[in-house]
Amino acid sequence: MYTTIISAEQLLALESSQQPYMVFDCSFDLAQPDAGLQSYRAAHIAGAVYAHLNDNLSAVGEAAESGGRHPLPLMEAFATWLSSVGFANDMQAVVYDRNGVNYAGRLWWMLKWAGHEAVAVLDGGLQAWQAAGGAVNTGIEPHKFSTNFVPAQALTALVATETVVKNLQQPNQTIIDARAAPRYKGEIEPLDPVAGHIPGALNRPFGQNLGPDGKFKPASQLREEFEALLAGRDPATVVHQCGSGVSANPNLIAMEIAGLGHSGLYAGSWSDWCSDPSRPVAKGEEK
Incomplete structure (x- = not known):
């Protein structure tokens, strides 16, 4: 398997x-x-x-x-x-x-x-x-048969907006934002109506998980890089996000390859967060 x-x-x-x-x-x-x-x-x-x-x-x-x-x-x-x-x-x-x-x-x-x-x-x-x-x-593969796929208990955590809000900047939640640095810093925003990031979020653009050959970096290197980013924070507290819950997943996969365990996904991500003007927005680098 x-x-x-x-x-x-x-x-x-x-x-x-x-x-x-x-x-x-x-x-x-x-x-x-x-x-x-x-x-x-x-x-x-x-x-x-x-x-x-x-x-x-x-x-x-x-x-x-x-x-x-x-x-x-x-x-x-x-x-x-x-x-x-x-x-x-x-x-x-x-x-x-x-x-x-x-x-x-x-x-x-x-x-x-x-x-x-x-x-x-x-x-x-x-x-x-x-x-x-x-x-x-080439072309489209012919349809051969149908099955009856039955979902089972989730093996990964889907984190709701309400949970992110409740735990904002608390030690039991570490947000990692997978967007490119200019979007994270709020310098540009080509897709969503508000620029910036969730307060307290760390930034690791998803492409940093791959080497020049387009393959994931070795597990030991990924572990070293994530531990440097987390700076002592518990990997079990990590919640990944991006713009819309898509490009955050390479970071999540990379943490598993690195042996840092399962982490959560805020699937709504920045596009959901910034849809409510009452939610706080940060810009620039996090200290």
Whole structure:
């Protein structure tokens, strides 16, 4: 069972094993919502199912499990989608994108949230797969069957806005903001109506978890970097956030790779936080 990351070579070996598995392509572009599907049509891992951030991994309509620009769908709706593409409880899930784990991390987290332990990010994404000689297809994969995916007890913590507010700047909550430094500091804000960050939040842009090859840094290096960022704070108190609960997930995955345990996700993130003008906003660096 792979529960954090899987290499291209390990996925190639999985192809020849008897273990049931399914691969998901989560490539996306916030500025061009159709670009991810177009990239998938052009080339994807043979047999992979496309997971659209807006249509499959976010709530469509009013009912949602969280706020923000990409609200989580109701668990029932998520389970229905998984069943519709043929994903079953006994399968290993492998998720990837072309975007430095930015979007694949969302499905990784959602499957953990649905109680599914056997999910891993393809380390290095599609690029690593092609470099390893893995097969790719074009077009849309034919639909073969449906299943009955049944959610189980969550394996990760979904943190509500009310909890973040209640524990704001308390020692039992350490917020890590995964957005780029200029957005965190409030110097620019291209997506949300208010610039800045949640008071007390630390900043670690999600791309810092990857090396030049697009793969996660070694566990020992990730641990050293997160411990330096936390500066003595308990890793168990960490709540991750970003702009809309998507790019925070690579930080969460990296902490697990580093052996720092499970941490929470504030899925509504900055887009939810700044939607209420009564909530405090900080700018610049945290001292």
